[in-house]
Amino acid sequence: MNKTKLSGSRFAQADYSIGRCAALVPAETTLEDVTHPEYFNNFLNLLRRGMTIEVLSDDDKLDCTLRVLRVTKTSADVRVIRLFDEANAPKVQKAELSPVEVGHGGPIHKWRFIHNGEVIEKGFETKAEAERAAEKYTELLKGE
Numbered sequence: 001m002n003k004t005k006l007s008g009s010r011f012a013q014a015d016y017s018i019g020r021c022a023a024l025v026p027a028e029t030t031l032e033d034v035t036h037p038e039y040f041n042n043f044l045n046l047l048r049r050g051m052t053i054e055v056l057s058d059d060d061k062l063d064c065t066l067r068v069l070r071v072t073k074t075s076a077d078v079r080v081i082r083l084f085d086e087a088n089a090p091k092v093q094k095a096e097l098s099p100v101e102v103g104h105g106g107p108i109h110k111w112r113f114i115h116n117g118e119v120i121e122k123g124f125e126t127k128a129e130a131e132r133a134a135e136k137y138t139e140l141l142k143g144e
Helices: 127-142
Strands: 020-025 052-057 063-071 076-083 100-104 111-115 118-124
Touching: 100 127, 111 127, 118 127
Parallel strands: 020 052
Antiparallel strands: 052 063, 063 076, 100 111, 111 118
16 A cells, blocks of 8 residues: 555645536537537636536537546646436436416405415416416426
């Protein structure tokens, strides 16, 4: 066993010494794009050796973590330390949303809709108006 010990300057709380950035990249961006040494050219002044970059594309197809290995005046060398792979990811069943309830809340709230015990929207004159708003709300929750 090596008896040499790690010096104090090489051991620190990661939050302060490593650093983390997030890159929300356009849809259709590839792993080859983000690992190209010039991809992060506009942010070289923010990058430091050892930090990580969390990359997520607008279409959610690219989801990875990069480690910055070297930063020069014109480029940054990175390595992939995590890559989400849809084909090998565990399959999760899509959960059903809890129901949205439409009801009358009295003269102040009037017709309203409630989700998970919270009043989401109130003040509708008719039950039909509240039901239409509740349907739109449910569609938004489902991402439709």
